[in-house]
Amino acid sequence: MPAPRTIALDAMGGDHGPEVVVAGAAISLVRHPSLSFILTGDETRIRTELAKHTTLARKSRIVHTGTVVSMHDKPSQALRRGKGTSMWLALEAVKAGEAHAAVSAGNTGALMAMSKLVLRPMAGIERPAIAALWPTVESECIVLDVGANIGASARQLTDFALMGAAMARALFHVERPTVGLLNVGVEEIKGHEEVKEAHAWLKETQALPLDYRGFVEGNEIGQGKVDVVVVEGFAGNIALKTAEGTARQIGQYLKDAMTRTTMSKLGALLARGGFRTLKHKMDPRRVNGGTFLGLNGIAVKSHGGTDALGFASAVDLGYEMAESDLVGRLGADLASIQATLRLRAAEPGGAGPDGTRGGQPRAAEG
């Protein structure tokens, strides 16, 4: 019997606000009946939606506010409007220990900035990252960073590896998740010293709670070659968007091909069970939700334009990570690695200890 978990929902976030957020929460509640919710935003609009879902209404508490972060606000503007907004209040609920995770379909940049400010990065983590679930031929993998930062030092890439591994343990229930560094195939060309340095560190460092498998290429992500794919945020975001675009493009090709002739149409009609399976597999709503990793609390970003089913996936994700105590586990991992590395660094011939973590690549930047 899972412990009761509370998720804080930014009811005003996304293109549709309470309508989608409340309906999504209702779907997730059916799947996880132990859940309860804190809904932040316009009380009247939230009540109107809750009236359609009586079970959910009983398990929800509303924190009213009249101010919201708009989809067009820059993070700096959002932070100025700050404390009053529905987004901020959802994160505050996590910080105060009233909720185990926050979910918002609002403005990504604003959510990232506010999450950092409210939840603060974990000790030993330089930069949080956004992790995405990525469908593979067999099941799913985790890709990070998909856009929290542009560029990453070797040290930050190794942090991402640890954070991604902790998330994989939480979601996939494997003790030592396989991890790969995304790189380009032409090994010989110059550049990206950060990636090479992170590779050397991950390869050499024993006692990590992960199984490092070396470099992977873009075409191997979807093959499920590893559980966790690590990449800096610019290339990671481009890879994610490119995969989404390619899937949509092929869907279009398929539709065109199946409606070209009467015979094709008839065939497609007979095979509609198969097409339904395919559509389900390719449904982006199944894996909706980017997770902010490396903060003292869980924040999940849902796609802004998603519907109730997609928002429910983001709520599920928040639930699973709360349920598996992602933050606690990651904290324990980091502490244990630091202890091991300090020990090794103190040995004769070991690398000299630096301020935070002996032997780990130093950040190239602040």
Add this chain to the structure above:
Amino acid sequence: MPAPRTIALDAMGGDHGPEVVVAGAAISLVRHPSLSFILTGDETRIRTELAKHTTLARKSRIVHTGTVVSMHDKPSQALRRGKGTSMWLALEAVKAGEAHAAVSAGNTGALMAMSKLVLRPMAGIERPAIAALWPTVESECIVLDVGANIGASARQLTDFALMGAAMARALFHVERPTVGLLNVGVEEIKGHEEVKEAHAWLKETQALPLDYRGFVEGNEIGQGKVDVVVVEGFAGNIALKTAEGTARQIGQYLKDAMTRTTMSKLGALLARGGFRTLKHKMDPRRVNGGTFLGLNGIAVKSHGGTDALGFASAVDLGYEMAESDLVGRLGADLASIQATLRLRAAEPGGAGPDGTRGGQPRAAEG
């Protein structure tokens, strides 16, 4: 009536050597009967293959060599083995004016290094790039750089824009191709000053032989939003490989879905015309070939593992670029831009001229 064109083929390149290269050339010759070929490599093996294609044999000349670049050679090793190899001799034929383009399915890093050495970068171009043809919903677009370099300065990105536009004019026959800079959606996050600076320059600079459309995201490449997508080589290579991987993954989903039930199988059988269309659309051999842009000559890299049909696409690509005088056109573009910018820089209030191109972003690195 197109002018006779000669393509130099590295007959030993790729996983299969002369077998695939010669068969591919034969296919391309049917499409472009004005073509003739120089085949570099092991004469005996090439003759054995040519014996199967009498028309091609009449239009081919063999330049024998016993040394080859292996798929596992590092560029430095390949350069040491250097001049004797089949790859080098194919490039030499272009340099000597005996061939209008070289095509090789050999080792990418080695081909890039040798091309730079033999053909030399064009005046005014800091770094060559590899351009890929990318299938879109409507037709095709050009994406560069897909892996010649890692990272790019603002100046190099604007060079890529000019080079890509010249290729688009040559292949797509549009006077002012649309160009976009690949970027991440979350505009507010810090970083990639190079991309922002290139954006500002392309937006402000009049008289460019292209129609600059601003930033595009990964999901917009396949939508065909622009004719040319510009990106540095690390993210570009990852995007390309990710799209290939996603296409293969969905192909696998589709196959699984269509063989799940007897009804699906029957439907798929009836719709096989539609599936054939789809398969053709998704066939990676249709757009095989990365073009090295920015050199004083055309070099095309074919996939190493492709078959005759795929190799023929790479030969076609070399032919089309030779036919449209890509190198000459790009040279004229660069000269005209330099003249315009020098003129403008000399005006009162214009940006001060620098050594090569007034007003264009200066390279951050050598």
